[in-house]
Amino acid sequence: MRICRYEIYVKTITPLHVGQEMGTKLSIIDHRVYRRVKYESGGRVEEVSIPASTIKGVFRHVFEDFLRSLVIDRLCLDNILEIVGRVIAAVVDVCYVLNDRALRDQFERMLATTQNIVQPSFILREDESLDLVDTGELARRVYSYVISNVSSDARSFVGEENIERLCKLSILCLQELLPLVCEPVGNFCCVPDTALLEFGSDRGQTVRFIVNTVLLRKTPLRVEVCPSCILFGATGLASRLRFKDLTLDEGSKVVEPVLPIVTRVAIDRFTKAAKKGKLFTLEYVPPGVMFKGEIYFTPLLKIDYELAGSGMLEKILKAIAYEISGKVPIGKQGSVGYGLVKIGIGERPRDSNDDPSLMDVIREYIVEFYLKEAALLELCKSSRMNIRDYVDHVVNTVARLGLSGSEVNKVRNAIEIVIDHRLAVEKIIANIL
Numbered sequence: 001m002r003i004c005r006y007e008i009y010v011k012t013i014t015p016l017h018v019g020q021e022m023g024t025k026l027s028i029i030d031h032r033v034y035r036r037v038k039y040e041s042g043g044r045v046e047e048v049s050i051p052a053s054t055i056k057g058v059f060r061h062v063f064e065d066f067l068r069s070l071v072i073d074r075l076c077l078d079n080i081l082e083i084v085g086r087v088i089a090a091v092v093d094v095c096y097v098l099n100d101r102a103l104r105d106q107f108e109r110m111l112a113t114t115q116n117i118v119q120p121s122f123i124l125r126e127d128e129s130l131d132l133v134d135t136g137e138l139a140r141r142v143y144s145y146v147i148s149n150v151s152s153d154a155r156s157f158v159g160e161e162n163i164e165r166l167c168k169l170s171i172l173c174l175q176e177l178l179p180l181v182c183e184p185v186g187n188f189c190c191v192p193d194t195a196l197l198e199f200g201s202d203r204g205q206t207v208r209f210i211v212n213t214v215l216l217r218k219t220p221l222r223v224e225v226c227p228s229c230i231l232f233g234a235t236g237l238a239s240r241l242r243f244k245d246l247t248l249d250e251g252s253k254v255v256e257p258v259l260p261i262v263t264r265v266a267i268d269r270f271t272k273a274a275k276k277g278k279l280f281t282l283e284y285v286p287p288g289v290m291f292k293g294e295i296y297f298t299p300l301l302k303i304d305y306e307l308a309g310s311g312m313l314e315k316i317l318k319a320i321a322y323e324i325s326g327k328v329p330i331g332k333q334g335s336v337g338y339g340l341v342k343i344g345i346g347e348r349p350r351d352s353n354d355d356p357s358l359m360d361v362i363r364e365y366i367v368e369f370y371l372k373e374a375a376l377l378e379l380c381k382s383s384r385m386n387i388r389d390y391v392d393h394v395v396n397t398v399a400r401l402g403l404s405g406s407e408v409n410k411v412r413n414a415i416e417i418v419i420d421h422r423l424a425v426e427k428i429i430a431n432i433l
């Protein structure tokens with residue numbers, strides 16, 4: 001296993017305050033800057049640094065935002081509604097095959113308790129969001145897609161009004177039901193392949209497995225998770241990218257131990273004057289200071305080796321770094337100009353950039369790397385395997401881990417149906433990318 005290592009440089013261009021937990025150390029400053037503690041020649045030494053979690057968080061955030069924008073930009077409203085219709089149809093069909101109505105209840109609960117309720121107009125393309133969106137009309141269109149793609153037995157098993165309710169709820173969760181990108185803290189976040197072992201027995205995992213497979217965020221036994229979770233990790237799957245705390249670069253040591261401090265105050269909304277008792281002091285790293293750190297990537301699967309070996313991963317990191325530079329604040333007080341930095345990967349940050357934009361890089365990653373592994377239509381074209389062989393391969397793998405004969409047949413039928421709906425989504429995606 002070859003671990004890849006990339007250097008990362010971060011230079012402040014406005015004051016930076018990445019805070020330390022309050023109350024961890026007695027101090028006359030209210031908001032102290034984060035410091036790493038280390039033991040050197042028998043004593044405790046603190047060094048100003050930027051925590052790895054801050055940098056990783058902003059990298060993931062920017063990458064996901066761009067991936068989501070790419071998906072939304074490419075899909076038209078009808079594509080989105082058809083894809084959501086396929087997700088619901090898959091769950092309804094599997095309910096029938098597994099003879100389990102409670103699976104639909106579980107799906108409804110997960111839709112109803114989503115933390116990410118978003119007005120549909122927010123996730124529509126700019127050219128489509130001009131008119132006010134009638135959510136009732138959108139739900140009816142999803143319903144018509146479900147009805148035309150679900151078997152009539154499954155339809156009567158689950159019940160018309162129950163299917164209608166799923167359609168209505170799905171309209172409020174469109175952001176959680178986008179193809180190729182998951183909401184990592186949502187109810188339908190990516191699940192690793194271990195979810196297969198609980199297919200049919202754990203309803204939450206079963207729904208998540210169906211949703212993610214249909215939405216092309218997962219291809220069982222080939223690509224476990226969506227393009228973002230491959231890099232940054234998912235629940236139950238460690239992040240391939242690992243960031244280290246950034247510490248002061250050689251020439252920047254002079255700023256320690258004394259960092260500048262500002263005194264700020266909250267304004268009273270009524271008197272419009274400084275609010276009593278709301279004076280606070282804030283320490284910050286001044287502009288012009290360089291930090292240095294490392295990013296590691298541990299390849300595990302074929303796609304990881306291809307990403308790292310081809311230079312694609314470095315391209316992604318560089319494009320993210322360029323998007324953050326001067327635009328996305330890190331740390332506190334971003335709304336008042338703090339936290340802007342310049343980031344360089346493998347070299348000190350440059351002023352100009354002639355590399356491709358993050359949007360183009362992500363598209364290349366999806367088309368040339370992700371879909372090459374994930375797309376089952378592609379797989380059938382390039383190998384002698386057909387979809388049935390693939391489903392057999394998946395089911396046999398689960399069966400070897402201990403399923404009884406009748407269960408195996410049920411699971412096989414269910415997975416075959418899920419893959420059927422998934423292939424329809426693949427066709428839509430192939431046409432728009």
Ligand SMILES: [Zn+2]
Nearest residue numbers: 182190226229
């Ligand atoms: Zn994901």
